[in-house]
C-alpha cells in the first residue's frame with residue numbers, strides 16, 4: 096500500500112485518482128499504480144508557479160463538484176462516477192468552447208500523463224529502457240575517443256587570453 | 261564546507277545566516293551569457309564573482325529521468341507560461357551553466373543577414389559578420405562545435421532526412437557543441453556522458469581556473485545604486501538567509517525573462533521605455549507521427565538534422581525525440597487514444613518547427629516581483645505556423661508516417677497527404693495552436709539609440725554607470741536559428757570591449 100499523497104490536499108486525492116484513471120484509460124488501476132501516480136502529480140506541482148498550481152488544484156476541486164450538476168451523474172461528484180461517466184465528463188471539459196476550461200483540462204491531463212508515463216514500470220512496459228543504452232554508448236565513447244576527450248578537457252582550461260597584454 | 265562542491269564554488273551549506281561580500285565584478289547568472297563573460301574577465305585578471313540561483317550539478321547526476329530533472333534543473337518545474345492568445349509554454353534552466361545544461365546543443369552562428377540588419381537598423385558597432393567571426397571562432401573552440409560522429413545517428417532523424425531528400429528539400433546535419441557525442445538523446449535532462457560542452461563543463465571550469473568564485477543557491481532580488489551608479493545587489497539564499505554584495509561593476513545575465521524584471525524591480529528606468537518589451541519567442545509547434553517500424557528515437561543524438569528549405573521564410577524543422585512522460589504530457593490525447601499512442605511509443609516520431617516570429621511581447625513585473633510575460637501571436641504568424649506545421653506533416657508522410665496526431669486543437673488525426681491538403685483550407689484559430697518555446701530573446705535590446713534601446717552596442721545599460729547586460733535579452737530581434745552561440749559570441753565581444761577600454765576599472 097502506497098502512502099497517500101502528502102503534497103496534494105487530502106480532499107483532492109479521490110478526484111486526482113479518478114482523473115489518473117481517466118487519463119490512463121484505467122491502465123493505472125491494472126498496474127496498481129493509481130494512488131502512487133496521484134501522489135507523484137502532487138510532487139510535479141510543487142515547483143510550479145504558485146498561481147498555476149493553485150489554478151490547477153482549484154480547477155480540479157471545481158471540476159469534481161460541478162460533475163454533480165450533470166443529469167447523468169445523479170448528484171455524484173466526478174470522483175464517484177463510473178469510469179465511463181467520468182471519461183464523458185472529462186471529455187466535455189476537454190472540448191469545452193470556453194478557452195480557460197479547455198486549458199485547464201489540457202494542463203491537468205499533462206501533469207497526470209507526465210507522472211504516469213515517467214513511472215519506471217510504465218516506461219519499461221512500453222519498451223523505453225535508456226539506462227542500458229546509455230551505459231553501452233558511454234563505454235563505446237570512452238573506448239574509441241579517450242585521447243580526444245582528454246585533449247579537449249585540457250583545452251578548456253588552458254590559458255588563452257582574449258586580449259593579449 | 262560543502263565537500264561535494266569543487267574549489268571556488270559555494271552553496272547554501274557554506275553560508276551561515278547571511279552572505280556579505282565586497283567584490284570586483286559581479287555577474288548575475290551563469291548561463292550562456294554569464295558563464296562566458298565571467299570566464300573571459302577572470303582570465304583577464306578581474307576579481308569575478310558569479311551568483312546563481314540554481315544548484316551545482318555534476319555529469320554523474322544527469323540521468324534519463326525527465327520528471328525529476330524538470331523539478332530540479334528547470335525554473336518553475338518547467339511550467340512557465342506566457343499570457344496571451346495562445347499561451348506559450350517556455351522553459352528556462354535554473355542551474356550552474358543555465359539553460360545550456362538542459363539545451364539541445366545546436367550551435368549555430370547568427371545568420372549574416374541578421375547581423376547586417378542589426379548593424380543597419382540598430383546601429384550595432386562592430387557587429388557585422390566579419391567583425392563577429394573571431395568571437396564565433398573562439399566560442400566554437402571552447403565548446404567544441406562540430407558535426408556528429410556517424411555512429412550517433414538516430415532513426416527519427418534519418419527518417420526526417422529521408423523525407424526531406426525525397427522532396428528535394430534542403431536538409432543539413434546540425435552543428436553541435438559536443439565532443440564525440442555518444443547519442444543518448446538525454447540533452448534536455450543533462451548530458452550523462454559529459455559529451456555536450458555546456459557552460460557547466462567548459463566556461464565554468466575555465467572561470468574557476470582563473471580565480472572566479474561561484475555562489476550557488478542565491479537569488480538576486482534587486483540591484484543597489486548610488487545615484488545612477490550600480491553598487492551591487494541584495495538577494496536571498498534559496499531556502500533562507502539574506503545576501504548583500506557590493507561590487508564595482510555589475511553584469512546582469514539572468515536570461516531574457518528574468519533580466520528585465522530584475523532591472524525593473526530595482527527601479528531602473530530607461531529613456532527608451534523598453535525594458536521588458538520586444539520579447540521574441542521563436543514559437544514552436546510539434547506533431548507526433550506514427551510509423552510502422554520501430555523508430556526508437558532515444559537511441560541516438562538529439563536533433564541530428566535541420567530542414568532548412570524554408571529558412572528564408574523563418575521556419576526550421578527538426579525531429580525531437582521526447583521521453584515517454586514528456587511525450588504523453590504534450591500529446592493531444594487522453595484516455596484510450598493516449599494509451600494507444602503510448603503503447604506504440606517506440607514507433608512514434610516527434611517532430612517540431614521553429615518560427616522566426618514577427619510578433620513581440622513584453623515582460624512585466626507581477627505580484628511578488630515575479631515575471632509576467634505577455635505575448636500574443638499575430639494573425640500573420642499564426643497563419644505561418646499553421647502552414648509550416650502542415651508542411652512538416654507532408655514531409656512526415658513522405659518519410660512513411662502512417663498517421664499523425666491532430667496537429668491543432670479540435671482537428672482530427674491525419675491519415676495521409678490528402679488530410680493535410682484538406683486542413684490547408686481550414687481556418688485554424690490562434691487558440692487552437694499549442695505553442696512551446698525554449699528561445700526567449702530581446703527584452704533589453706542593444707543598439708546605438710538610448711531612445712530606442714535599453715543597452716548600448718556593448719551591453720552597457722544606458723543611463724546607468726557600472727551596469728551591463730550579457731544574455732539573450734540583448735538581441736535587437738529574433739535570429740531564426742538556435743540562439744546559444746550568438747549569446748556566447750556577443751558576451752565574448754562585450755568582454756573584450758570591457759577589457760580593452762578598461763571599462764570596469
Ligand SMILES: Cc1cc2nc3c(=O)[nH]c(=O)nc-3n(C[C@H](O)[C@H](O)[C@H](O)COP(=O)(O)OP(=O)(O)OC[C@H]3O[C@@H](n4cnc5c(N)ncnc54)[C@H](O)[C@@H]3O)c2cc1C
Pocket residue numbers: 288289290291292293294311312313314351352353354355356357358359360362363364365366367368448478479480481513514515516518519522698699700730731732733741742743744745747
Ligand atoms: C530545453 C532547452 C533546449 C534548448 N536548445 C537549444 C539549442 O539546441 N541550441 C541553442 O542555441 N539554444 C538552445 N536553447 C536556448 C539556449 O540554451 C538559451 O537561449 C541560452 O542558454 C540563454 O542564455 P542566457 O545567458 O540568456 O540565459 P540562461 O542560459 O538561461 O542563464 C540564466 C541563468 O541566470 C540565473 N538567474 C536568473 N535569475 C536570477 C536571479 N534573480 N538571481 C540569480 N540567478 C538568476 C538562472 O538560474 C540561469 O542559470 C535551449 C533552451 C532550453 C531551455
Ligand code: SF4
Pocket residue numbers: 365438441442443444445446447448450451452453454455456560561562
Ligand atoms: S545526445 Fe550526445 S550531447 Fe546529448 S545527452 Fe546524449 S551524449 Fe550528451
